[in-house]
Amino acid sequence: QVHVVETGGGFVQPGGSLRLSCAASTPTFSTYVMGWFRQAPGKEREFVAHISRDAFITVYKQSVEGRFTISRDNAKNSVYLQMNSLKPEDTALYYCAASLLLSTRPDDFLSWGQGTQVTVSS
Numbered sequence: 001q002v003h004v005v006e007t008g009g010g011f012v013q014p015g016g017s018l019r020l021s022c023a024a025s026t027p028t029f030s031t032y033v034m035g036w037f038r039q040a041p042g043k044e045r046e047f048v049a050h051i052s053r054d055a056f057i058t059v060y061k062q063s064v065e066g067r068f069t070i071s072r073d074n075a076k077n078s079v080y081l082q083m084n085s086l087k088p089e090d091t092a093l094y095y096c097a098a099s100l101l102l103s104t105r106p107d108d109f110l111s112w113g114q115g116t117q118v119t120v121s122s
Contacts, residue, residue: 001110001111002024002025002026002029002032002098002110002111003024003025003026003111004022004023004024004025004096004097004098004111004112004113005022005023005025005096005113005114006020006021006022006094006095006096006113006114006115006116007020007021007022007023007116008020008021008116009094009116009117009118009119010117010118010119011119011121012086012118012119012120013120013121013122014086014087014088014120014121014122015085015086016086016120017082017083017084017085017086018083018086018118019080019081019082019083020036020080020081020083020094020096020116020118021078021079021080022034022036022078022079022080022081022096022113023076023077023078024077024078024079024096024098025077026077026098029074029077030053030054030074031053031100032053032098032099032100033050033051033052033053033098033099033100033101033102033103034050034051034070034072034079034096034097034098034099035047035048035049035050035051035096035097035098035099035103035104035109036048036049036050036070036079036081036094036095036096036097037094037095037097037106037109038090038092038093038094038095038118039092039093039095039115040091040092040093043092045095045106046061047061047104047105047106048060048061048064048068048081048094049061049064049068049070049081050070050099050102050103050104051070051071051072051079052102055071055072055074057102058070059102059104063089064083064090067083067084067085067086068081068082068083068084069081069082069084070082079096081094083118086118086120087120088120088121088122089120090118090120091118091119091120091121092117092118093115093116093117093118094115094116094117094118095112095113095115096112096113097109097110097111097112097113098110098111
């Protein structure tokens, strides 16, 4: 099982930027698809982005495309989410997760961290 820890959340004004990081404790990190999900209060967990094992494929939720960028560093067992032009509706608890599938479904992801809070407000 992959153990992941997310960091980098915080409070930011609309239009601001944050960079989330996720560190995974597994020597087989490069064999996993990595994804970012988020969950706002009272809402279901939703897909934000995922990245393939070799980083050649990235997929985004439509509302974040062009503003968010997912990347990974297999040498550091880490995945990142650069978030620019943040909006209040981006406010949520952001989770990193690992999967064997190129999926957008939370149920297809094997391991979840505790999440890192992102709050966008003026």
